[in-house]
Amino acid sequence: MTSITLLGTTALLFDAPGETDLPTQQRIWALAREVETWPEVREAVPGMNNLMLVFARAPRHLAALEARLRDAWDAAVPLPREGRLVELPVTYGGDAGPHLADVVAHTGLTVDAIVALHTAPDYPVFALGSHPGYCYLGGMDPRITTPRRKVPVLSIPGGAVSIGGSQTGVSASTGPSGWNTIGSTTMCFFDPTRDPPALLRPGDTIRFRAERVIR
Amino acid sequence: MSLPAADIARLAAWLAQTDLAALDLRGPGVHLRLHHVAGTVTEVEEPPPVTVITAPSVGHFLAAHPLHDHPLAPIGTRVAAGQAIALLRVGPLLLPVTAPCPAIVVDVIAAPGAAVGYGTPLIALHPLTD
């Protein structure tokens, strides 16, 4: 069952049902492309199998907009996007991965098993968010799922490779995070003077390569 | 400042001919008081000069800024030329009313919050000449 909820008067949040997967995300991309043309919508921002509609101006009549949104979702056909494959060399563990031990404790797996499961898949870029240039990735193996930290960490560096719940991602700049940092990589994910400013976009794919594992 | 002596003499002569007991004449920079008793007119000593600051527009008179808990120009205090001594509120706009010269605040004439029109007396100042 899709859900449409409010984010105050600033935006609507549309959530697609079911497990988080790429075909659903492709329908979210299609939905975003459609609603972007609506006069009420300033920006359509995909998340992980969900879509935030930021209002240009909060409309008086929400029910009509919500009905139109549901219809647009029903009509949304998966939008495949041609993307590039980007490989990131990662140092796992040690100072680069201060929370790797917490993932070990939660999953019961060894460091090597976790690294193997983390580096095996191709990770499609589902959406950008969180901070400039940051990519939300799909495709993480559920066996290394580890809940977000009870107390967010005030500062983790750019390049930090982390696991939060059933997702993984790479920080593009230094900042706070509630995820579990297991490794580190180097890459420029965002440059405001470039056009477009972000290195990656939805439809691209990331691979992690274990350059070094510190146990 | 006062009227030329010839004008005062003419006014005194006129007053002496009437049944009026007193003449109080005020104008910009002028304050003349004549008393009439049985055909004799005397000029009463001028009190210290007072400048009445009037409203420069329509609005509501504020003696204090909404963010302050003290008045802008308490009675008896000295104010500088250009210093804000009151505010006129016109909707959300605030227009400062400023002292035209260094002065002592003598009286707050208008009631705080009162609706005033152009020219309504607001505050009385005793200008300082030094």
Next chain:
Amino acid sequence: MIEILSDTALATVQDLGRTGALNWGVGTSGAMDPLALAAGNILLGNGAGAAAIEVQVFPFLVRFAEPCAFALTGADCAASLDGRPLLPWCSAEAAAGQILRLGLPAAATWRASRAYLCLAGGIDVPAVLGSRSTQLRGAFGGHDGRALRQGDRLAAVAPGAGQRPTGLGAVPPAFCLPLSQDGLPAIRVLPAAEYDRYTAASRAAFWGEPWRITPQSDRYGYRLAGPTLTPSAPIELRSHGIVPGVIQVPHGGQPIVQMRDAQPSGGYPKIGTIIEADLWRLGQAPIGSRLRFVETDWETALAARDANEAWLANLARLADLRRIAT
């Protein structure tokens, strides 16, 4: 041109925010009190969205290198120009060499924590991705993408003496648009997606109890202290877009309100979202102060937006009339 004289600031150049870049993970930033920023600009005859300096730590001192009209809004900080007191929420003119000092915010009739220094024409910094707001996380926008430091020089777009009438003031919105509950400042909230997944006791406490703003509060988020908010069952969510005003509840049960520099997405449960029209109230609430959340509905929230816009439009109209008259 002004020169920053203070050595510690958490002052940044902000305008009304950077929109249209969420798809690259770039949040809006912008003034924590957009009404104060817009009002300061209106008093100078600037566009409402011209860039200004948001000051959060006091005292804050600048020197004017050349004549310039300016306006100070937001918190009343006993401001003075070369020692001469200035009226708050008022435009004025500085001569070359004069020093403007913002002191600690006075809390006589309104407790506020941020001040806005607007200059004639706005602060002249390049627009990046459509805005002059400082994007601290991404280190771009505003003045070199960072907080201001001693020695920084900032230009006004249109300085110069006698270019525009000054001495115009505004009644702060705190007085024109008052909102309180049981004697505390109130903020209106619309329930968010996970609202119903909290216990009835938690929901009642959210609306019924005061919340204190802890020292761990800043432009990224305000951490509040108050009753523990407990979901009926543990909640794990997928990452989704969020906006300033979203009230997240991490595992500890103490809410964090996402503010202007917050991440534009997150995965913590959301109990409610502050309506856009009331964000300025929280943006001004000082650390240590308490507030109440008030449940509202869509119509009331839109009416609040309309009231804010009407206040600004009215101020602009009257200020323009005044400028024509003088």
